[in-house]
Amino acid sequence: xxxxxxxxxxxxxxxxxxxxxxxxxxxxxxxxxxxxxxxxxxxxxxxxxxxxxxxxxxxxxxxxxxxxxxxxxxxxxxxxxxxxxxxxxxxxxxxxxxxxxxxxxxxxxxxxxxxxxxxxxxxxxxxxxxxxxxxxxxxxxxxxxxxxxxxxxxxxxxxxxxxxxxxxxxxxxxxxxxxxxxxxxxxxxxxxxxxxxxxxxxxxxxxxxxxxxxxxxxxxxxxxxxxxxxxxxxxxxxxxxxx
Numbered sequence: 001x002x003x004x005x006x007x008x009x010x011x012x013x014x015x016x017x018x019x020x021x022x023x024x025x026x027x028x029x030x031x032x033x034x035x036x037x038x039x040x041x042x043x044x045x046x047x048x049x050x051x052x053x054x055x056x057x058x059x060x061x062x063x064x065x066x067x068x069x070x071x072x073x074x075x076x077x078x079x080x081x082x083x084x085x086x087x088x089x090x091x092x093x094x095x096x097x098x099x100x101x102x103x104x105x106x107x108x109x110x111x112x113x114x115x116x117x118x119x120x121x122x123x124x125x126x127x128x129x130x131x132x133x134x135x136x137x138x139x140x141x142x143x144x145x146x147x148x149x150x151x152x153x154x155x156x157x158x159x160x161x162x163x164x165x166x167x168x169x170x171x172x173x174x175x176x177x178x179x180x181x182x183x184x185x186x187x188x189x190x191x192x193x194x195x196x197x198x199x200x201x202x203x204x205x206x207x208x209x210x211x212x213x214x215x216x217x218x219x220x221x222x223x224x225x226x227x228x229x230x231x232x233x234x235x236x237x238x239x240x241x242x243x
Contacts, residue, residue: 022136023047025066027057027083028098029075033121037070040125046132054078054086056196061091063180063193068135070128073099073110081113088114094135147182149240150229152221154182163221174217181230181240190237214238 024046028034031052038048049066051057053075060066069091073080084095097110100121107118116138117131147154154161154175161168161178170178180189194210218230227243 022132023049023067024070024132025057025060025068026050026070027052027054027075027080028070028072029053030072037125037128041129041132044125044129051196054080054083057083058087059190059193059196061087061093063183063189063196066093068132068139069093069095070132071095071097071115073097073101073106081109084110084115085113094139096131096135147179149182149185150242151226152178152182152229154179163223163226166223168220170217170220173213174220177213177217178221181238185240188233188237188239192237194237 024041026034026037026041026048027050028037029052034050034052038050041048049060051060054077057069057071061069071080071084075083078086080097080099084097088095094116095114096117096119097115098119098121099106099110110118116135119128119131145155145157147156151164152161153163156179159175161170161175177194180194191210214230214232218228221229229240229242231239231241231243233239
C-alpha cells in the first residue's frame with residue numbers, strides 16, 4: 001500500500017486519539033509530497049502546518065505552533081540534518097526525519113544530530129501516523145484542549161473563544177492569531193511569525209493585513225470597555241499582557 005492508497009477520508013480520527021490533539025509541522029522542499037502528506041494527515045485528524053525550507057519553518061517553531069516536527073533530510077540551503085542540529089537544543093519537541101536513502105550512515109547522522117526517529121521514502125501513510133503517535137506518547141506532548149489568560153478562554157476542540165462569559169465572534173484568522181498569542185502569554189510573537197502562522201507558504205498579503213487582523217481582534221476582546229490584552233511591541237510584533 002503506497003502513500004496515496006492509504007488515505008481514507010471516510011475514517012476520520014476519533015476525538016480522543018493522539019492525532020486529534022497533535023499539531024504537525026511538515027518541512028520538505030518537494031511540494032507534491034508536502035501537499036499529499038498534509039492532506040493525508042489532515043484526514044486522519046491531525047492539525048498540519050507546512051514549510052518548504054528550514055528558513056520558513058523557523059518562525060513557526062518560534063511561535064510554538066508544532067507539537068512534532070517532520071523534517072526532510074535533503075533540502076536546498078540548510079539541509080534537514082543541519083537544521084535538526086541547529087534547533088535541537090532550542091526546541092523541546094520530537095523530530096522525525098524523512099530520507100530517500102536507506103543508508104546506515106545517513107540514519108546515524110540524523111540520529112546524532114538529534115532526530116528521534118527516521119523514516120525512509122517511500123512509505124505508507126499508516127506507518128507515518130504510527131510513528132507520529134508513538135513519538136507523541138513517548139514525549140507526552142498532547143495539545144491542551146483549552147488555552148487561557150486573564151479572563152480569556154479559547155477551546156481548540158469546539159473552536160470557540162470567550163472573554164468572561166461572552167463568546168467572541170472571531171473569524172478563523174482572528175482565532176488562529178489569538179491561539180498563538182495564548183500559547184505563550186507575555187512572550188513576543190514576531191510579525192514574521194504571525195505571517196507564517198496565518199498564511200504559511202501561500203502568497204502572503206501585504207503586511208498591513210496583520211495590523212487589520214490585530215485591530216479587529218482587539219476590538220472584539222475590548223468590547224464593553226474591557227482592558228487591553230494584545231500589546232504591540234513596536235517594530236517587533238505582539239504579545240498578550242495585561243495593561
